[in-house]
Amino acid sequence: MHLFGLTDDPSVGTMSRPWTLAVARDDLRQTTIAAGDPPQLSDGEVLLRVARVGLTANNVTYAVLGEAMRYWEFFPPEPRGLSRRWGLPPLWGFADVAASAVSEVPVGLRVYGYLPPASHLVVRPARVDGSGFRDASTHRANLPTPYNAYRSTSGDPVYRADQEDLLVLFRPLFYTAFMLADQLTDNDFYGAGQLVFSSASSKTAYAAALQLHGRGPRVVALTSPGNVAFTRSLGCYDEVLPYADAGDLAVLPTVYLDLSGAPATRATLRERLADQLIRDIAVGLTTQVSNAATAGEVFFAPVQIRKRRLEWGNDGLEQRFAEAWRHFTVAVLPRLEVHTEDGPDALRQAWQEVLAGRTPAHVGRVVTM
Template sequence: MSTTSFLVRKDALSTTRLDTAADEPLADGQVRVRIESFALTSNNITYAAFGDAMSYWQFFPTGEEGWGSIPVWGFASVVQSLHPGVAVGERLYGYWPMASSAVLSPDRLSPARFTDAAAHRAALPAVYNQYVRCSADPLYTPDTEDLQALLRPLFITSWLIDDFMADNDFFGAGTLLLSSASSKTAYGTAFQLHRRQGIQVIGLTSPGNVAFCESLGCYDRVLTYDALDALAADTSCVYVDFAGNGELRHAIHARFPNLKYSCSIGGTHVEQLASKGAGKALPGPRPTLFFAPAQIKKRTAEWGGEEFGRRMVAAWHDFLAAVTGPKDAWLRAEHHHGAEAVQAAYAQVLAGKGDPRSGHVLSLYKHPGAL
């Protein structure tokens, strides 16, 4: 058997290649999984953009200098097992390389999940090392796998951003400005914020995505990026940046002297990460990177793991009901199978192109009967 992997140049994310290598035998205690589907969103581009700074490249090392494997979220099935607690055929949700298969070293097993105890992952954030056993997952249903792959990790981040803002009393502001308002993490955050009293949620987006953002019903106002002057300059606000657009960040910091907090979530505008809007020269508060695992750790300590899970599951079901509601669906999955299709989808997501209602679900696994 062999594994096909999709690799990118760490210093030139548009440069990619496919690599096929023979599988090595498993060691005792390891399992091999077939990665059957994974989502590719702007969130994964953020993983690549911050791959060195936040250690995302370390999860699935390629062994080749300068080349990385972008982590993705999706579903896999166990096809080989030398671990007595994990059966062949078991279905898992978790964090994978962009590849057709992967090897895990399960540890700390429970009926609901286990941790990959591979030595190179020991010092990395624990939330990314956990694999959920679908048979005992309260969020799992077979018919919503695509939406789970596309939205679940993003929505958890959205839910945590909302919780972080509320935990800090919105830094004394009554208005939140969300960039990249058509992105899944942004509208997941807006969905949560919109339910809070006294908070105005304003989405910032490109002209072509205004109608989509307005149709969601979770933004109080939607403005194009060049329409910041539609808001009073003395607005007391928080900026939540989902794209890392340095020019926009600078414009917001310069426009609003009552900017209370500047929160950086993502970095899909890779070419602008080092621009004038990224650093120390900005007026107002220094942009602060939001790190979801830190808020998870805080709330788990305060609420306990069971209560944290209960709240998150309830919020997820509410969000899924809105996304799949009787009106226009917020999101529909587009499937891409095989190496060429994966390369094409990656190029589209990297370029920030496409319909915001479309989500890319990919697979490098060669299905039986495929030519």
């Protein structure tokens, strides 16, 4: 097998001893760090050196839904010398091609995509073009396709080298928020006069609220007492209430966008709003309690993405996303404090803090690997 440019160039990541952080599938607080040997590449494979990743509640949700939604299957533990007791929660971030057995994917190419909590990942690029490639590894063939795409920084209209941390932290969250806001607008807000977000201080919630504020319905935030001041400071909610005051919500036709999953909040809204609660949509579960069965419906971005691809074309959708992203970055930059740490222990620490909800809402946690 011929390797195209296997390198020790530190600018593209070294062949230093690979490591993996894994969490116990049945107790997400238990972690282990495993060291391994450099992976051997076969024909058609590429070795990615993971460079920087972000950690938010969304990554914890991947782990909470690891079995149900098959998130554990993206990065199996066994090739890394770990038993199936352990799982690798997927993260989003940047990686560099450190070795390549695919001539179209050169060493040094930097890509954005779905990555393991580990120093390295072997992928099998397919459909390679200027915008990147897809991982066609057998174990990922039947998993949701958006997670298998790796975007090259050179072919990405929203990439800016000085905004990598924003992409690491927000890209998938903002994409969801963009499609959620679009779906609500596209359906005339289902006739609602009020949109209520739980976990309104989360990045996904306020990214959506920023796009919905001033478009018609009142946009109302429910959040923890400690996050009320931050959520107010965002300026994208007409009203901000601590969870304990959810029973004081105005009684008018309401769409509930549930990102917390807390059963008590849902019960309060149902009691207070009764038939004025016209849609109850599960978007997330920051409290780590599944709400898929208790909400009226689950938001599934691919449905709206498919609709808009048909109406606007792929380029039209990408162009609108890029425009919304540029507006968003201007709004979010002054409000975000990025904390960057380095290495496996820092990643473990960041996991524990995000899992326990100890990361302040104005902070984004980035780890260099």
